Amino acid sequence: MKWIKIIALFVGCSPLLLTAQPGFNLSPPQDYPKAHFRNMTLHNDTIVGYGMAFSDTVEWRQGLFVAKFDSLGNQLASTLILDSLGAALSMDKHYGKITITTDGGYVLTAAPLGRRSAILAKLNCDLQLEFIHEYSDTINLSQYDYKNPVEIKDGYLLYGDIQRPNYFNDSFVRRVDKQGNTIWFKYYGDYDLQDGFNNLQAINDSVFAACSVVQSSPQSGSSRIVYLDLNGNVLRQWQSEENPEIGFLRNIIPTSDGGLITYGIYLKEIIWSTLIMQPTLAKLDSNFQVQWVKHFGRAASLNAMINLRDFKPTADGNYIAAGETVIEEGPSGTHRVGWLYKFSPQGDSIWSKHLFPPIGAEYPIRGYFGGVGELSSGSIVAGGAAYEGNDFYPWLVKVDAKGCLEEPCPMLSPVAGPAAREEAIRLFPNPNKGQFRLSWAQAPVGERARCTIFDAQGRAVWREERQAVAQMEIDAPGLPPGFYMLEVRTGGRRWVGKVVVER
Missing domain, CATH: 2.130.10.10 (YVTN repeat-like/Quinoprotein amine dehydrogenase)
Structure with a gap:
């Protein structure tokens, strides 16, 4: 009986179940x-x-x-x-x-x-x-x-x-x-x-x-x-x-x-x-x-x-x-x-x-x-x-209902990845209305950059993937006023900065 409980616990906590992917992004092949x-x-x-x-x-x-x-x-x-x-x-x-x-x-x-x-x-x-x-x-x-x-x-x-x-x-x-x-x-x-x-x-x-x-x-x-x-x-x-x-x-x-x-x-x-x-x-x-x-x-x-x-x-x-x-x-x-x-x-x-x-x-x-x-x-x-x-x-x-391809939906975490080295990365204007620029002189141009905005509860409310460039335009209008965090991941690096949205 103890073995049954252990196996059930293992299955319930299996990483394969916890990281299951209910979503898909596919181009189904056709005969025509x-x-x-x-x-x-x-x-x-x-x-x-x-x-x-x-x-x-x-x-x-x-x-x-x-x-x-x-x-x-x-x-x-x-x-x-x-x-x-x-x-x-x-x-x-x-x-x-x-x-x-x-x-x-x-x-x-x-x-x-x-x-x-x-x-x-x-x-x-x-x-x-x-x-x-x-x-x-x-x-x-x-x-x-x-x-x-x-x-x-x-x-x-x-x-x-x-x-x-x-x-x-x-x-x-x-x-x-x-x-x-x-x-x-x-x-x-x-x-x-x-x-x-x-x-x-x-x-x-x-x-x-x-x-x-x-x-x-x-x-x-x-x-x-x-x-x-x-x-x-x-x-x-x-x-x-x-x-x-x-x-x-x-x-x-x-x-x-x-x-x-x-x-x-x-x-x-x-x-x-x-x-x-x-x-x-x-x-x-x-x-x-x-x-x-x-x-x-x-x-x-x-x-x-x-x-x-x-x-x-x-x-x-x-x-x-x-x-x-x-x-x-x-x-x-x-x-x-x-x-x-x-x-x-x-x-x-x-x-x-x-x-x-x-x-x-x-x-x-x-x-x-x-x-x-x-x-x-x-x-x-x-x-x-x-x-x-x-x-x-x-x-x-x-x-899923939050717009995520993967479950669980990404949440902002202090251990989410290695921080970028000290680099001159700036956001302007800040405060803004959800539309601003990210200036990154040392950006790894040509690599893919994943940009995510998280609300105060750590929930991803906006996400976009594009090529990394020195001047990146972020266009996320419609966000309610408040404090947010912008996370940029590219080239094995991660950078997080504060964003203030106002009316």
Whole structure:
């Protein structure tokens, strides 16, 4: 009996158990050339990636690629959908999305290149194709930009924007039945202004809210929110002032008080003709009154495409978002990485994480996330693409509720590693608002540096890995005011300095 107790104690305290890794960062190999994801969703605890791949058995043709994985990252099934007329089927970060249906299957939107049309495809739970319905157009210039299908009781709402004969995009909604047949189609923009629905969310079974950006000139525009019923009637709408503080809206999240949390890109400044944009969260009440606005993340040129593309609620009452950003990569410029951002219902940052794809030798390749979700365990899963030039790869990441790939999440400890030798390392400005520079003249240039910010309880609240350079920009906005510690690890050395964040 004593031996049994000893063995049980050993197993319970085994380092293998205590340091188990619930997360992963992987690029699962695929049979199809150039297979990758640009969108992802969760079906219970099944990960569903949606993207593109090529067929090398039926000519060399681009098709729509869908794959399912369990919560450990093991692949369960995959399929490649090809166009029956021989066109290349396409989707991207901005259009072509996948949605789970109540019958356990999936619907997705895409576009056949070379035809003025869009398609809606329906798959069953085993990824077998049930139908493809094509929406042709001989009047407009293009109509490929269909976003997430929204399931309703007897069909789907399809939305996005269509380029009209005057070359301006116009927002639209198309209601279809369960087989994809059109019930009605309506435009919602001004024919003479650039406009398009970026997101549409169900408020209840019969009311829906959509957001768009109305562009009045190359350097100005406003945000618009429209409430619709199932017949496409406008119940009410609101339009902001030019270049609003809440930003140009990309996503909306309905809240229980009848209002909306909005996500947009804020025009911070114009340098010559370059628009400097910054991600922004805001809260509107049921009368469209702005309750709060939070600018966060890196401010950069519009062409930098810093963006969060998918938002999901989490079981703890907060929200998780996924997308892409760029970080400094030495004198060579910037590096595109996947971005996970968790925030509270008040728009305060809980944690922000930048992730590199698990591909590449000395220098990781670029990547971005197109979808995110929470597993029943509380872990977060994100999916997207890793790429280098014209080579694309599927990318899946799972982190715990604190944004950590490993468990336990790193905590600041006085024995966490050897300290760097006495070197002139400075932080400025300090105090700051979560954005500051680290000046390190003796930095081991070219080596990887892991930078982590810990709060007063020793919890990691921000983490980033990049090349060590003499001047390193730290961008961790959204941290509540208080005292923090910045830890920098590189070349077998460790340096810790105090950071003061103020309003």
